[in-house]
Amino acid sequence: MNAVAVIAWCGAAFMALALALERHHAQVFETAALPRRERWGWRSAGAALLGLSAWAAVQLEGWGVGLVLWCAALTVAGLGVSALLAWRPKAALPAGGSALLVALLAGPWL
Amino acid sequence: MKEGFRQSMSWLHTWVGLVLSVLLYFMFVTGSTGYFRTEIDRWMQPELPPPVAANVSQAQMLQTGLARLAEKAPAAREWYVSLPQGRLNPYLNVWASAPEGGMPFTENLDAASGLPLTARPTGGGSALYAMHYLLHYMPERVAMYLVGVAAMFMLIALVTGLVVHKKIFADFFTFRPHKGQRSWLDAHNLSGVMALPFMLMITYSGLVFYAYDYMPSVRAALYGTDEAAVQRFDTEQGYASQFYSAEPAGRPATLAPIGPMLDQATARWGPGQLHWLSVIHPGDANARVGLQRQTLGDVHPVSQSLWFDGVSGQLLFEEPPKDAAPQVFADVMIALHEGHFAGPVLRWLYFATGGLGAAMIATGLVLWTAKRRQRLQSHSPAHAGLRAIERLNVGTIAGLPIAIAVYFWANRLLPVSLPDRAAWEMHALFIAWAATLLHAALRPARCAWPEQWALAALLLAGLPLLNALTTDVHLGRTLIAGDWACAGFDLAALALGAAAALAWRLSARRAPSRDRPLPQAAYEGSRG
Numbered sequence: 001m002n003a004v005a006v007i008a009w010c011g012a013a014f015m016a017l018a019l020a021l022e023r024h025h026a027q028v029f030e031t032a033a034l035p036r037r038e039r040w041g042w043r044s045a046g047a048a049l050l051g052l053s054a055w056a057a058v059q060l061e062g063w064g065v066g067l068v069l070w071c072a073a074l075t076v077a078g079l080g081v082s083a084l085l086a087w088r089p090k091a092a093l094p095a096g097g098s099a100l101l102v103a104l105l106a107g108p109w110l
Numbered sequence: 111m112k113e114g115f116r117q118s119m120s121w122l123h124t125w126v127g128l129v130l131s132v133l134l135y136f137m138f139v140t141g142s143t144g145y146f147r148t149e150i151d152r153w154m155q156p157e158l159p160p161p162v163a164a165n166v167s168q169a170q171m172l173q174t175g176l177a178r179l180a181e182k183a184p185a186a187r188e189w190y191v192s193l194p195q196g197r198l199n200p201y202l203n204v205w206a207s208a209p210e211g212g213m214p215f216t217e218n219l220d221a222a223s224g225l226p227l228t229a230r231p232t233g234g235g236s237a238l239y240a241m242h243y244l245l246h247y248m249p250e251r252v253a254m255y256l257v258g259v260a261a262m263f264m265l266i267a268l269v270t271g272l273v274v275h276k277k278i279f280a281d282f283f284t285f286r287p288h289k290g291q292r293s294w295l296d297a298h299n300l301s302g303v304m305a306l307p308f309m310l311m312i313t314y315s316g317l318v319f320y321a322y323d324y325m326p327s328v329r330a331a332l333y334g335t336d337e338a339a340v341q342r343f344d345t346e347q348g349y350a351s352q353f354y355s356a357e358p359a360g361r362p363a364t365l366a367p368i369g370p371m372l373d374q375a376t377a378r379w380g381p382g383q384l385h386w387l388s389v390i391h392p393g394d395a396n397a398r399v400g401l402q403r404q405t406l407g408d409v410h411p412v413s414q415s416l417w418f419d420g421v422s423g424q425l426l427f428e429e430p431p432k433d434a435a436p437q438v439f440a441d442v443m444i445a446l447h448e449g450h451f452a453g454p455v456l457r458w459l460y461f462a463t464g465g466l467g468a469a470m471i472a473t474g475l476v477l478w479t480a481k482r483r484q485r486l487q488s489h490s491p492a493h494a495g496l497r498a499i500e501r502l503n504v505g506t507i508a509g510l511p512i513a514i515a516v517y518f519w520a521n522r523l524l525p526v527s528l529p530d531r532a533a534w535e536m537h538a539l540f541i542a543w544a545a546t547l548l549h550a551a552l553r554p555a556r557c558a559w560p561e562q563w564a565l566a567a568l569l570l571a572g573l574p575l576l577n578a579l580t581t582d583v584h585l586g587r588t589l590i591a592g593d594w595a596c597a598g599f600d601l602a603a604l605a606l607g608a609a610a611a612l613a614w615r616l617s618a619r620r621a622p623s624r625d626r627p628l629p630q631a632a633y634e635g636s637r638g
Contacts, residue, residue, distance in 0.1 A: 002455070003455040003456065003459075004455075014283070017282075018282075018283045021279075021280060021282070021283070022280075023280070023284065024283060024284075062408075064408050064409035064410065064442075064451075065408065065409060065451055065452075065456070068409060068446065068451075068452075068456065069455075069456055069459075071307040071308065072308070072456060072459035072460070072463060073459075074304075074307070075304045075305050075307070075308065075459070075463055075466070076459060076462070078282075078283065078303075078304040079300070079304050079466075081283050082283045082284070082285050082300055082304070083285070085283055085284075085285075086284075086285040086286070086287055087287065
């Protein structure tokens with residue numbers, strides 16, 4: 001469990017949140033439609049992962065430094081997700097899945 | 111009403127952002143280097159050995175330091191001995207205040223042998239980073255106010271930027287490459303939004319550093335203005351000003367042994383917790399000795415000090431804990447700004463996010479010109495103001511990295527015996543910066559961009575090579591020895607050189623016609 005895992009949690013969270021947005025959902029799934037229920041599905045998943053990422057950071061470094069690390073990890077992960085969606089939208093879903101896998105494997109329970 | 115508000119905020123964002131943008135870019139770039147200040151210090155003094163934890167007690171190191179100061183600067187008003195403590199202060203360091211009209215004396219010592227560690231004179235990373243609040247070629251107070259105004263403008267630009275950003279959630283992750291002005295706006299928004307926690311923190315906490323100087327009436331109202339009030343305020347701040355400003359007795363006296371004082375500190379703080387020792391009026395009957403500690407491992411650092419009579423060795427003052435809520439708040443803000451608590455990963459993230467701040471300012475500047483140029487393309491040629499900002503942008507955004515690279519080149523190329531060598535390294539930086547601004551003023555912007563980025567790429571990526579040619583702390587050795595301070599500098603220079611090369615490629619390819627197809631006549635007229 002280290003800082004990379006925190007970034008992975010944030011990356012998975014942001015990818016889910018991006019898929020709740022019409023533009024990125026269309027880029028990734030190549031369908032214009034984003035049904036209400038699916039939107040809320042991605043949104044809740046993203047919010048839950050975001051909460052987990054904060055928890056992981058606090059587990060790792062404590063409240064003070066942990067929250068600083070969390071903010072920094074959010075910045076890096078957010079830029080990563082944006083870059084993927086801008087240049088490699090096809091790779092976005094596998095990358096998000098891999099981030100989640102890394103996060104789970106490195107998880108704070110280990 | 112709503113639109114009116116947004117429009118006025120947009121106006122404010124545009125102009126508050128523009129007016130001091132060059133200064134803010136300078137502050138973000140040089141300030142970001144501060145997160146690796148001591149590593150840069152070490153790279154710039156390649157003669158120094160890698161710091162090693164010597165198996166020497168704190169009492170012994172204090173003796174070593176005091177003996178050296180007594181030998182080299184017996185008449186100084188103040189002495190400091192800083193004990194080695196991790197990356198922030200890698201060596202046993204002694205410092206003595208300057209005699210009348212002279213320079214302060216400072217030296218790193220080998221903790222085990224007590225011998226001085228000699229190295230080329232340089233301002234190092236410390237001088238580079240200190241410019242982000244002291245600036246250069248001007249009195250400290252002038253710089254303090256300039257920097258304060260810039261930080262306030264930055265804070266206004268950040269908040270108005272949020273108001274103006276209409277689709278902050280829908281566009282949260284959006285970057286649309288190859289779309290001209292649209293791409294610049296996306297990049298500006300993205301760097302600002304993603305790094306927003308950092309931007310707000312760094313700007314606000316920057317103001318906290320000098321809050322009492324910017325708003326002296328607050329202190330005057332709460333504490334009063336007489337000497338006793340100032341002293342009470344300073345003491346609450348952890349600054350025992352009555353000892354620093356004490357007058358000498360004018361009679362010589364022997365300094366009391368440090369051992370018993372250290373024992374008292376150890377009894378309170380635990381062993382090995384002392385960070386530095388100060389002696390005011392050494393050798394005088396009115397000498398004072400301060401022992402200080404600072405824990406930097408957390409976002410709320412703890413600093414404490416004990417003050418002794420330097421002749422009788424009697425404890426005079428124990429700094430009270432600073433646990434008043436406003437003090438804790440200010441201490442946390444300053445700690446967040448300085449990031450001393452950050453480990454290697456978080457430190458790199460701090461550095462990168464600082465760079466993102468610089469990128470946000472840079473993209474904002476480019477956007478300002480791109481917008482005006484597009485508006486104007488259909489008729490008259492660019493007016494003088496637009497052309498001036500365009501050129502200033504090149505000489506600032508690409509010119510400053512060139513200037514900083516030149517600072518490092520000067521460190522390796524200036525003769526070691528050059529008088530005022532450290533000052534000349536800094537002059538080299540500003541001469542180079544002036545040259546890039548001049549170059550940008552003389553060349554059309556579309557040529558100046560790629561030319562300056564190419565130069566920045568060469569100078570930055572060339573640093574490891576120059577280092578290998580002029581010293582023996584090059585990558586071939588430092589990587590193998592695991593000397594990460596020096597190796598990290600060279601690798602970062604390569605990476606930043608690559609980034610500059612990318613900027614060169616992009617700016618060379620970015621023909622104006624790509625932004626928007628236009629009739630040839632209009633296009634000709636708009637070239638500046």
